[in-house]
Amino acid sequence: MTAPVPRKTTTAFFVQAALSFGVSLFAACVAIVYLPVDIWIRSFLALALLYVVTSSFTLAKCIRDHQETTEVVTRVDQARLDKLLVEHDPYKLHPAA
Numbered sequence: 001m002t003a004p005v006p007r008k009t010t011t012a013f014f015v016q017a018a019l020s021f022g023v024s025l026f027a028a029c030v031a032i033v034y035l036p037v038d039i040w041i042r043s044f045l046a047l048a049l050l051y052v053v054t055s056s057f058t059l060a061k062c063i064r065d066h067q068e069t070t071e072v073v074t075r076v077d078q079a080r081l082d083k084l085l086v087e088h089d090p091y092k093l094h095p096a097a
Contacts, residue, residue, distance in 0.1 A: 025053065 032045045 025049075 028049055032042055035042055
């Protein structure tokens, strides 16, 4: 049975990050709504903000996926090395060829 992978972030950090994202998104939306410009400029800024948010999530997912792939490869390599070290006996005599 494999041991569970320990979490790298705490619940408090996750909550802080989520709240920070929510507050900053809300503040940007309020700023866009109350900006003293025409509606088409506000619409453009709202669309730009939506694009930044969605591309940020996509980038975060790509970085996470790359990190998980790297960790899996590292864990497989470590398991292979552990197996080789367990099987290696430096005092075992090998017959001469």
